[in-house]
Amino acid sequence: MWDLMAGDRVRYVMALGFLLVAAGLLYLIPLVPQAVIDVVLGSNGDQASALSQWIITALGGRERVADDLWLPLILIATIAIAAGGFTYGRQRWSAIASQNTAKRIRDRLQDRIQRLDMRAYDTLDRGDLLQRCTSDIDTTQVFLSTQVVEVGRAVVMLAVAIPVMFLVDWRMAIAAVWLLPVIVGFSFFYFRRVRVLFKLKDEAEGRLTAAVNDNLIGIRVVRAFNRQEHEIERFKPFNDEHRRLDARLYSVFASFWSLSDLLCFMQQASVVMIGAWLLSTERILVGEFYFFFAAVGMYLWPVRMAGRIVAEFGKATVAIDRIEEILELPVEVEEETEISDRPPTDGAIRFQSVGFAFSPDAPVLENVDFEIADGETIAIVGPSGCGKSTLVQLLLRFYDPDAGSITLGGVDLRRLPRRELRTRIATVLQQPFLFSRSIRENVVLADPTADATRVEAATGEACIHDSILRFESGYDTPVGERGVTLSGGQRQRIAIAQALLQNPDVLVLDDALSAVDTGTERTILDAIRSRRGDHTTIIIAHRLSTLREADRIVVMGGSGIEAIGTHAELRSQSGLYRRLWEIQSRLEAAS
Structure with missing residues (x-):
């Protein structure tokens, strides 16, 4: 927690300093009427404590106060106003510090998530991750803004009160504090229980958030298959578990x-x-x-609140632990000693004895070995699950090969900074993702400096420019979350425009034309063909008519390569490609 406060520790110290002054002033308030009662109004003024007599002397003496009782009232009001001012300062500094701390945590989490190693990211539950980035940060921020300073308040109120009480009367002082060790020990006992229960409740809330998130994303699928009742029933166990653990936690709080x-x-x-x-x-x-009687009422409430603070501290430590778990996950790192001192010379690619597996017992690629010349157009075809898209993920260094190597322009990808590599490769993934922004903002993600002329040229080549102009707001049309307001073909064509705008060394289309009609597909391929030689092109598709214009076709099966050749060569050979071609030809003839 101390590390999280870095940058605002001075503000927290100032808040505690203001708190100390405010606490001292608050204890002066009951001392004034005590002095007036014992020294001025009582018959045994000479027996009053030295502190009471000093207060009356400071006000002008016994006779002066007796004649002008408004003097103590003015003093009490002045002290109360001063205490209020310092209390305001304490709250202001603690609020600023806690908000700054929460902002830094959010920034650190966002930075870490953006740079997470993909293997680590694959293990995370998206709903739970969202919970850590929102609710857990809010829990931490509330604790730092109020509870941390309240801990100081309880300590200061007690630390100031005890010597003053013993100065006034030691017997009453003992009577006023004898149960405090029991109250504090009781609070720490509950702290351990609350911490365990809050961790269970927070994890259940993460699962509940994940369930809600899945339903919101897939609402159209749910309705298309009339699965509303099923999803309602599926949601109930998550909701019931959260309610049960929440009720259990508040039951402990109640006791x-x-x-x-x-x-x-x-x-x-x-x-x-x-x-x-x-x-x-x-x-x-x-x-x-x-x-x-007044002093006990003043310090006992903060001490009682310390029990709640301890409970909140248990919740905050759980939240911080969950945040730290994300901050400690491995990120994509570049070892300075491994970075090549020369950039790739061109867009030539070589896969050399590449092997990869997401889990040790299920290899996806084994001994994959082929080359792509600079400016060549290569098509990759094969059954689902044979590793076509995995090749793309390795090329982008989402993952590194478990065996073998991949080079770009003669440089091993592991010796290229990922940022440089990904500026050289433009990819249209199998499921294009569009942000909930305007069409223009989505297209220029590839190059934020692109002007309208370049944007329209890219969308024109992707056969989406005319469709965009038909929208009421044109390029400023919002596309909705994940591009939900667009058709599948429109989403794919906008993603293609993104890639073309980047003007890369390598262009990868991962089944990027599956949602467009054959006429549009032909136009897009003609536009890409016109760039032939400008960049290396990799086309992954199931529709073989998409592939036959490629310079060469790589046929994948199982976890490796079955054949490589031109469309004519592969069609004349017995094998997977010929079977696929015959099947698709018969289907097209029948239709």
């Missing part, structure tokens, strides 16, 4: 508050009973009794 109230009332009763006995035997004065 804590009731028992801590009992202990606090016992502490106050001790002061009243012992004070009444000492007062009846004339061992203390009325003003002293008043001071102790």
